[in-house]
Amino acid sequence: MSTEVQPDTARNARAKLLDAAIQVIRAQGFAATSVDDLCRAAGVTKGAFFHHFASKDGLAVAAAQYWSAVTGALFAAAPYHDHADPLDRVLAYIDLRVELIDGAPADFTCLAGTMVQEAYAASDEIRAACEASIFGHAATLETDIEAARTKHKIGGDWSAKSLALHTQAVLQGAFILAKAKGGPEIAREMVAHLKRYVRLLFSK
């Protein structure tokens, strides 16, 4: 079976650069990644890069938005939403996050967390795009957490929003420990604590 090769249209070059950004920046960090690195990884010319992005910072903002869209689609389509009990949906979300922690850190860590760690002070546009990515993803968990609280009649001095953000804090920190340790196991172990915490919050 032959596959027709698409011409390297402008649209293709942009998509290739955004895909390359996700891989290269997660592997080597944002500041250490040059426009040349991104063009090489994407297989496009520097002319194509500057046709689509005014600067490396412009690419970073677009990459954070693209990262939000790609991961947003992944989580929106994931089967954890199918559980009848909202608490089971939250726990299954955490299980999925554990499953996704596999391979090399560049494969499972977070583009937004990596970029904001370095660039939060240098570029408010990059900071804001990373904030929107991390906090926007957390917000997708709030409804289930709130519904779980209501269904299981759980009180406590915490909000659904705050717990949703805490899931992301644990994941971001787990990624740093995985990078320090050089493998995914420690990150999975840290997220297991998160699951234990959620179970404890919902036990009576």
Next chain:
Amino acid sequence: MSTEVQPDTARNARAKLLDAAIQVIRAQGFAATSVDDLCRAAGVTKGAFFHHFASKDGLAVAAAQYWSAVTGALFAAAPYHDHADPLDRVLAYIDLRVELIDGAPADFTCLAGTMVQEAYAASDEIRAACEASIFGHAATLETDIEAARTKHKIGGDWSAKSLALHTQAVLQGAFILAKAKGGPEIAREMVAHLKRYVRLLFSK
């Protein structure tokens, strides 16, 4: 009262560069920090830099070790060790971590976590120095966690070592959320979840 100005000896230049590294790298990241930036912040010459460090990577390894020593001394001398009950010592440690989260992210975030986020793949020496800093600090908590478990007769499918590392994962993730949000409040809120988790693990 007059103070005598110390001559800018070689030893002084090294200490100044290490102090500058802690501030500058936490503010702008590791790859974005040049040797010139560090010399300017330290008020020393480039010649002095290369007298003490073979390269920027060499400075990074020394800075992670210096960071471990400085923060190690701070925590070793902190009053949380004075509580009679080991669980109170663990909880007071977490309270201290909340207290320390104040001001700008460059003032309260972790040098080792920032550097390893970017440089884990580029330099195994930097990765290992950051691993030693983060995992070494976690190890200082293990004895109290284990003693608290024994005293309060707490079982569970977790180890003192793993919970000690989890405290560091939450802190590292809290710092990333603070950078994304642009302020310390969200980080304090995330560490409050950690305290709630520890309390729940030790409730019967």
